[in-house]
Amino acid sequence: RRRWRRVVAVLEEFEEACATHVGRLRQVVDAMAVEMHAGLASEGGSKLKMLLTFVDALPNGSEKGTYYALDLGGTNFRVLRVQLGGNSSDRSAILRHDVDRQAIPPHLMTSTSEDLFDFIASSLKQFVEKEEGFSELSAVKRMELGFTFSFPVKQMSILSGILIKWTKGFAIEDMVGKDVSEPLQQAMSKIGLNMRVAAFVNDTVGTLALAHYHDEDTVAAVIIGTGTNACYLERADAIIKCQGLLTTSGCMVVNMEWGNFWSSHLPRTSYDVDLDANSPNPNDQGFEKMVSGMYLGEIVRRVILRMSEESDSFGPISSKLSAPFSLRFLSPFHRGSACARALGMNTDGNHYVMVVIVEELRELTPLMAGIHEDDSPDLREVARILNDDLEIPDVPLKVRKLIVKVCDVVTRRAARLAAAGIVGILKKIGRDGSGGVTSGRTKGLSKARRTVVAVEGGLYTNYSMFREYLNEAVTEILGEEISSHVILKDTEDGSGIGAALLAAAYSFPN
Numbered sequence: 001r002r003r004w005r006r007v008v009a010v011l012e013e014f015e016e017a018c019a020t021h022v023g024r025l026r027q028v029v030d031a032m033a034v035e036m037h038a039g040l041a042s043e044g045g046s047k048l049k050m051l052l053t054f055v056d057a058l059p060n061g062s063e064k065g066t067y068y069a070l071d072l073g074g075t076n077f078r079v080l081r082v083q084l085g086g087n088s089s090d091r092s093a094i095l096r097h098d099v100d101r102q103a104i105p106p107h108l109m110t111s112t113s114e115d116l117f118d119f120i121a122s123s124l125k126q127f128v129e130k131e132e133g134f135s136e137l138s139a140v141k142r143m144e145l146g147f148t149f150s151f152p153v154k155q156m157s158i159l160s161g162i163l164i165k166w167t168k169g170f171a172i173e174d175m176v177g178k179d180v181s182e183p184l185q186q187a188m189s190k191i192g193l194n195m196r197v198a199a200f201v202n203d204t205v206g207t208l209a210l211a212h213y214h215d216e217d218t219v220a221a222v223i224i225g226t227g228t229n230a231c232y233l234e235r236a237d238a239i240i241k242c243q244g245l246l247t248t249s250g251c252m253v254v255n256m257e258w259g260n261f262w263s264s265h266l267p268r269t270s271y272d273v274d275l276d277a278n279s280p281n282p283n284d285q286g287f288e289k290m291v292s293g294m295y296l297g298e299i300v301r302r303v304i305l306r307m308s309e310e311s312d313s314f315g316p317i318s319s320k321l322s323a324p325f326s327l328r329f330l331s332p333f334h335r336g337s338a339c340a341r342a343l344g345m346n347t348d349g350n351h352y353v354m355v356v357i358v359e360e361l362r363e364l365t366p367l368m369a370g371i372h373e374d375d376s377p378d379l380r381e382v383a384r385i386l387n388d389d390l391e392i393p394d395v396p397l398k399v400r401k402l403i404v405k406v407c408d409v410v411t412r413r414a415a416r417l418a419a420a421g422i423v424g425i426l427k428k429i430g431r432d433g434s435g436g437v438t439s440g441r442t443k444g445l446s447k448a449r450r451t452v453v454a455v456e457g458g459l460y461t462n463y464s465m466f467r468e469y470l471n472e473a474v475t476e477i478l479g480e481e482i483s484s485h486v487i488l489k490d491t492e493d494g495s496g497i498g499a500a501l502l503a504a505a506y507s508f509p510n
């Protein structure tokens with residue numbers, strides 16, 4: 001009985017430390033807006049990089065023809081083919097789009113750029129051949145590609161950019177500090193694929209492009225999937241670190257790289273501290289580690305493990321529960337020894353280790369959603385997941401209830417922090433109803449304008465509790481009146497289709 005009380009105490013302490021009451025969320029909103037200013041004021045002025053994208057004109061509906069896109073950046077990559085009708089009065093002029101989604105073979109995430117891009121180029125080629133047939137035309141006519149890449153890039157132009165660092169478990173050392181689109185271009189030429197990178201953008205920018213194409217009131221795009229990031233439309237004159245920036249529209253899309261946001265107001269627990277310390281990028285991507293799919297299941301795992309150390313109601317500690325997710329993210333250098341250690345094996349054979357990594361690749365977050373969304377009175381689905389996936393059999397109902405609660409606490413915190421981030425962007429651009437940052441002319445008229453934020457990514461689209469908590473928190477922070485003008489729009493496959501739109505917009509300058 002005493003031991004059970006200790007288990008409950010672990011949960012209560014955790015819940016307390018994760019608290020995100022609205023006052024705290026407002027502090028996060030303010031911190032986000034302040035950091036955005038700082039990141040725009042000077043290079044390195046903030047943990048928010050606030051990167052230029054060179055996207056100063058979003059597609060407007062006049063684009064016409066067939067375009068391709070490649071979306072690379074998480075657990076999957078997608079190739080797309082988009083046909084545009086080009087009728088500018090009808091904003092839904094996307095005649096059709098075809099998508100092929102593939103998992104990135106894990107060994108390519110830590111290999112060389114040549115291996116990665118050879119693989120991608122040949123997938124692209126197969127896709128083109130499947131879609132176009134082996135027609136003469138495709139051999140002669142150059143195809144235009146929009147390339148979304150969801151890692152921090154210092155953009156040199158709309159066509160190219162330099163990789164600043166890897167996130168989300170990728171570690172291809174020869175790419176850091178180099179142009180990303182060039183090796184893709186080379187790999188495509190090598191296999192005779194007549195395709196050119198016409199637009200190289202962050203995936204959030206693709207999402208914004210598509211959402212804006214459908215709805216001109218769209219001002220920002222947020223992705224919450226394996227990782228998390230956001231971009232938004234900023235006035236060129238507000239990008240102080242880049243004086244005299246020439247744009248056709250007076251605006252430019254800014255890629256925030258908000259996964260790296262940090263503020264002392266974020267509710268951080270000892271589990272977050274440990275997760276960070278055991279990650280391949282400690283002290284980095286702090287916001288992402290509290291918000292995105294790659295990490296949520298891992299936080300839950302750590303809390304459950306801690307609870308199971310207090311009581312034997314969890315049965316013997318299973319190896320699934322004690323092996324950190326970070327197996328997936330270890331650099332090749334560390335991989336052998338750490339895997340062998342974690343799984344009690346003695347191996348230095350790389351091949352053997354790879355098998356282990358593939359097996360461990362499955363993320364915990366979708367399981368967590370399954371646990372969280374079980375509404376059967378006896379939590380049957382929770383029992384099944386614990387037994388089948390985590391190898392913890394015969395978990396009593398009271399323990400299962402506790403585990404559901406842990407998932408709830410972690411997801412609620414993540415969703416509410418993401419909501420605060422979104423409101424932070426709205427505050428920065430004067431759409432949060434505070435009227436603070438809007439231009440003098442519109443001030444007197446403080447009428448709220450319709451504001452759309454595109455949201456994409458597996459957590460928002462597939463995890464309904466996450467989505468509900470996020471939507472609810474936006475309303476809570478802004479109040480009913482203001483939030484009734486703010487629309488969060490789900491945009492599945494938006495980043496890829498958006499990239500094809502950008503390829504269209506930038507291959508024939510309007």
Ligand code: ADP
Nearest residue numbers: 074075225226293365366369457458459462463
């Ligand atoms: P990526 O970000 O890898 O390009 P997605 O946007 O599809 O791809 O996001 C995938 C992530 O979304 C997964 O890593 C996982 O964390 C999360 N996810 C996917 N499906 C679910 C689900 N049913 N429940 C909870 N999380 C999910």
